Structure formats: C-alpha cells, structure tokens
Amino acid sequence: MSFDYDLFVIGGGSGGVRAARIAASQYGARVGLAEESRMGGTCVIRGCVPKKLMIFAASAPGMAEEMRGYGWQGAATGLFDWEVFRQKLDAELVRLETIYASGLEKAGVTIHKCRARLADHHTVELADGARVTARHILIAVGGRPAKPGIPGEDLGLISDDLFLMEQLPRRALLVGGGFIACEFATILNGLGVGTVQAYRGDAVLRGFDREARDLATLQLSTCGVDLRLGVSPTRLERQGDRVLAHFDDGASEEFDAVFFATGRKPYTGDLGLENTGVRLGKGGAIEVDEWSQTAVPSIFAVGDVTDRVNLTPVAIREGHSFADTIFGAKPRKVRHDPVASAVYMRPHELGSIGLTEEQAAERGPVDVYSAQFRPMQSMFAGSDAKVLMKLLVDPSDDRVLGCHIFGPSAGEMIQLAAIPITMGCTKADFDATMAVHPTIAEELVTMRSRSRRIGENGGNDG
Numbered sequence: 001m002s003f004d005y006d007l008f009v010i011g012g013g014s015g016g017v018r019a020a021r022i023a024a025s026q027y028g029a030r031v032g033l034a035e036e037s038r039m040g041g042t043c044v045i046r047g048c049v050p051k052k053l054m055i056f057a058a059s060a061p062g063m064a065e066e067m068r069g070y071g072w073q074g075a076a077t078g079l080f081d082w083e084v085f086r087q088k089l090d091a092e093l094v095r096l097e098t099i100y101a102s103g104l105e106k107a108g109v110t111i112h113k114c115r116a117r118l119a120d121h122h123t124v125e126l127a128d129g130a131r132v133t134a135r136h137i138l139i140a141v142g143g144r145p146a147k148p149g150i151p152g153e154d155l156g157l158i159s160d161d162l163f164l165m166e167q168l169p170r171r172a173l174l175v176g177g178g179f180i181a182c183e184f185a186t187i188l189n190g191l192g193v194g195t196v197q198a199y200r201g202d203a204v205l206r207g208f209d210r211e212a213r214d215l216a217t218l219q220l221s222t223c224g225v226d227l228r229l230g231v232s233p234t235r236l237e238r239q240g241d242r243v244l245a246h247f248d249d250g251a252s253e254e255f256d257a258v259f260f261a262t263g264r265k266p267y268t269g270d271l272g273l274e275n276t277g278v279r280l281g282k283g284g285a286i287e288v289d290e291w292s293q294t295a296v297p298s299i300f301a302v303g304d305v306t307d308r309v310n311l312t313p314v315a316i317r318e319g320h321s322f323a324d325t326i327f328g329a330k331p332r333k334v335r336h337d338p339v340a341s342a343v344y345m346r347p348h349e350l351g352s353i354g355l356t357e358e359q360a361a362e363r364g365p366v367d368v369y370s371a372q373f374r375p376m377q378s379m380f381a382g383s384d385a386k387v388l389m390k391l392l393v394d395p396s397d398d399r400v401l402g403c404h405i406f407g408p409s410a411g412e413m414i415q416l417a418a419i420p421i422t423m424g425c426t427k428a429d430f431d432a433t434m435a436v437h438p439t440i441a442e443e444l445v446t447m448r449s450r451s452r453r454i455g456e457n458g459g460n461d462g
C-alpha cells in the first residue's frame with residue numbers, strides 16, 4: 001500500500017517538531033505536520049519561554065532592594081511599562097516561531113496550518129478539507145489548562161491569558177499551588193500586581209520534598225504574596241468589571257482578575273480517536289508503551305498528551321527517540337527517571353531530581369544530608385532568606401537517590417548535579433570533588449555528616 005507520507009505529525013509543539021525534523025532531515029522520511037495554532041506549541045508560545053522572560057522582568061524589585069543593602073542609596077526599579085515589555089515579548093515569540101517553522105521547511109517537512117483529526121489508522125482529516133494518508137502517525141497535541149469545575153468559572157482566566165493581557169490587573173487571585181501557580185504568583189507580585197494565592201493544601205508544590213516546600217511556602221508569603229492556605233474558591237460572580245470570588249471559609253472578595261492554575265489535561269477531545277483503536281488511560285491520557293507506541297501499531301504519541309513527565313525536554317527526547325527508532329533503525333527508549341526540574345520563583349528557585357525525603361523513607365533506610373543557611377549575597381544585604389541544599393543517600397551502596405536545592409539559580413545548579421546523579425554516582429563521589437569557593441553550590445560537596453537516617457524501623461534515628 002502506498003501512502004502520501006511516511007510520517008504525519010499532529011501538533012507542532014516540543015515533541016512533534018523534534019520528531020518531524022529528525023525523521024525528515026536525518027532519515028529522509030516524507031513528513032507532514034499539522035499545527036492548528038502557532039508553531040512551537042505551549043513551551044514557546046504560552047509556557048516556558050514567555051514565563052521565564054516575565055520572571056526576569058519580575059526580579060527587578062528584589063534586585064533593587066538587595067542593592068540598597070549594598071550601599072546603593074535610593075536604588076529603585078523605576079516604572080514598569082507592560083506595553084513596552086509586551087511588544088518586545090511578542091517580537092521574540094514571532095522570532096522563535098519563525099525559527100521553528102523554517103527549521104521544519106528546511107528539513108523538507110510539509111506544514112499544514114490547520115487542525116487535524118484521525119479518520120482511521122493511517123488517515124488524517126485536515127480542517128482545510130484535505131485527507132492525507134501516512135504509514136505512521138504521531139500524536140503530539142499536548143495538554144490544555146483544566147478549571148476546577150466551580151460555578152462561574154468562565155469568569156476566570158487560565159495561564160495562556162497572562163501572555164495576552166492588554167494591561168496588568170491591579171489585584172489578582174491565583175488559584176492553585178503547583179508549578180504554574182507559584183511561578184505566576186512570583187511574576188504578578190514582582191510586577192506590582194496585588195496578588196492573592198489561594199491553595200487548598202497546607203504547603204505549596206505538593207509532590208516535591210517537604211523541607212523544600214516549606215521554604216517555598218515561606219518565601220511566597222514573605223516576599224509580598226498574600227498566600228492563603230487551606231482555602232479554595234467555591235463560586236465566581238461578575239461584579240461590574242471585576243470578579244467576586246466566594247471562598248469555602250465563608251469569605252468573599254473582589255478581584256480585577258482570577259487565574260486558575262489548577263492543573264492541565266491531555267488535549268484528546270475531538271481528535272477522532274473513536275475512529276481508531278487508540279486507548280485512553282487515567283485523565284484522558286493516551287496509553288503508550290516504552291516505545292511511545294499506542295495500542296495501534298501505526299500510531300504513536302509523545303509529550304504531554306501521554307501524561308508521563310510533562311516537561312519540554314522530556315517531550316523533545318520522546319519525539320527524537322521515536323524518530324530514531326522508527327526511521328533511523330536506532331532503537332532508543334526514554335528514561336523517565338530521574339528527571340530534573342525547576343520551579344522558577346524569586347528570589348530562590350527550587351531545583352529537584354530523584355526521590356524526595358518522603359519517597360525515600362517509604363523505600364527503606366536513607367541517609368539525609370541537609371543544610372539550611374543564609375547565603376552570603378543576600379545575607380549581607382540584610383535578608384533572612386534561607387537556602388536549602390539536600391542529598392538523599394542509600395546507605396547500602398552510597399548511591400545518591402535525590403537532590404533538592406532551594407536557592408538563587410537553583411535551576412542552573414540542579415542541571416549540573418543531574419549529570420552525576422543520572423550516572424548513578426555515590427556520596428563519596430560528591431565528597432571527592434573539590435569545592436569551588438565561595439559559592440552556594442559548594443555545600444553539595446562539603447556536607448560531611450548526615451542530618452538524619454530515615455525509613456529504618458519506620459522511624460527516624462537522627
């Protein structure tokens with residue numbers, strides 16, 4: 001049977017673009033790709049990139065405050081001009097979008113600028129009316145923000161909306177305590193928006209190491225965010241051009257904007273999956289095996305739509321491995337553990353890899369090396385903000401099972417710590433490494449005595 005394409009990719013985000021480009025440019029496959037919105041997907045257009053640029057913009061007040069502590073009398077930020085920033089941001093996103101599209105075109109990929117859905121195991125229907133066939137189909141459609149399901153929630157915004165706002169709200173409510181909520185709270189607060197963050201739990205960033213979560217929670221409330229724990233909105237109501245939020249503790253309050261950062265769901269609706277044997281799992285994620293293959297041999301899926309580890313580098317690696325395996329005769333599986341990540345808060349970020357202390361305790365005896373201290377740079381300026389450096393070590397073979405850093409540029413630090421930890425290094429390898437002085441990161445190679453042993457006799461023997 002002959003096909004129009006060797007590969008048809010649905011979705012031009014992190015995973016889809018990489019798979020299409022590698023299959024076409026390195027292995028000579030005939031590739032088509034459909035993108036219904038802007039090329040680059042969530043990360044480039046409404047995620048990692050604009051978010052991080054906003055975090056940089058939002059760092060100014062903290063920097064000015066620190067410099068005043070160094071003797072720069074009257075150091076101040078001046079006035080933030082959202083319009084100027086927005087125009088620069090838009091131009092940058094257009095530049096990146098163009099690079100993604102031209103990279104695909106140069107590789108020989110045919111781009112279809114429209115929505116696609118599956119008609120059968122080898123056929124894709126395009127919104128422009130075309131029907132194309134392909135030997136292999138890759139679903140890389142990503143995820144979409146999920147609202148919590150409360151009355152009036154249509155009055156609330158989602159993360160995509162922050163990047164499109166004509167002007168910043170004066171006072172905003174952020175709902176949630178995950179990656180997006182904590183980063184958006186940092187952005188809004190840093191840009192001068194009166195920010196209330198409502199989170200139903202007792203500490204933000206559930207799933208991360210508890211000691212790090214406690215520091216992140218403390219940082220949000222001490223740097224100006226009105227963080228309300230154990231509270232959720234139950235209903236939103238329009239109040240003129242503002243929104244009235246009712247909370248489950250009986251309180252009600254008006255805001256200029258309400259943002260929901262209450263998780264994301266795989267974007268599998270109206271994709272024509274009912275015309276195929278592709279199976280969906282928990283939360284609507286496409287079920288795949290270790291080769292990213294669905295229940296249908298000709299159909300594969302990568303990235304957030306499979307809800308494995310929802311991060312850009314993971315989607316990219318899955319897309320690349322798929323192309324190597326299917327078109328390059330180089331079978332390559334993706335290792336989903338350990339994967340490092342960072343939450344970009346200010347002044348301190350959270351960088352993590354591997355097991356948390358709580359997960360390690362469930363697994364068996366684990367030695368915890370943990371240090372909290374005030375770093376030289378901010379302490380000199382008068383700040384009480386504490387850094388956390390933490391290693392979790394298996395006493396049976398000395399292997400480092402986890403590393404958690406809460407501190408300035410923790411994202412950069414964890415990237416480097418992730419190399420030896422992914423290689424399976426031991427605590428003795430850290431100890432044998434000469435320190436770089438004076439740095440914050442030197443603490444990782446100078447922590448000699450363990451803080452506690454956990455998971456032994458179900459307890460903690462200090």
Ligand SMILES: Cc1cc2nc3c(=O)[nH]c(=O)nc-3n(C[C@H](O)[C@H](O)[C@H](O)COP(=O)(O)OP(=O)(O)OC[C@H]3O[C@@H](n4cnc5c(N)ncnc54)[C@H](O)[C@@H]3O)c2cc1C
Nearest residue numbers: 011013014015036041042047116141142303304310311312
């Ligand atoms: C606010 C925010 C901040 C983030 N920050 C980070 C970060 O700092 N670091 C990090 O690693 N990750 C971050 N992420 C997560 C990261 O963006 C995702 O993990 C990554 O983009 C997933 O890539 P993907 O290829 O699976 O999907 P996506 O990048 O979402 O791409 C899917 C593409 O498919 C298109 N599409 C969907 N359905 C169809 C269809 N039927 N036909 C045609 N096209 C279709 C969409 O328009 C989209 O362009 C962030 C996410 C958000 C929301």
Ligand SMILES: NC(=O)c1ccc[n+]([C@@H]2O[C@H](COP(=O)([O-])OP(=O)(O)OC[C@H]3O[C@@H](n4cnc5c(N)ncnc54)[C@H](O)[C@@H]3O)[C@@H](O)[C@H]2O)c1
Nearest residue numbers: 148176177178179180181261262263264310311342343344
């Ligand atoms: N720096 C990064 O790498 C980065 C940044 C942003 C997003 N991401 C990726 O995107 C994913 C999605 O981010 P996210 O922050 O939307 O999700 P998340 O899963 O990290 O957090 C969702 C939050 O919403 C809360 N929540 C869920 N349902 C709720 C409800 N009904 N009422 C009140 N609260 C509710 C949860 O308790 C949690 O705090 C992340 O898991 C991550 O994989 C990564």
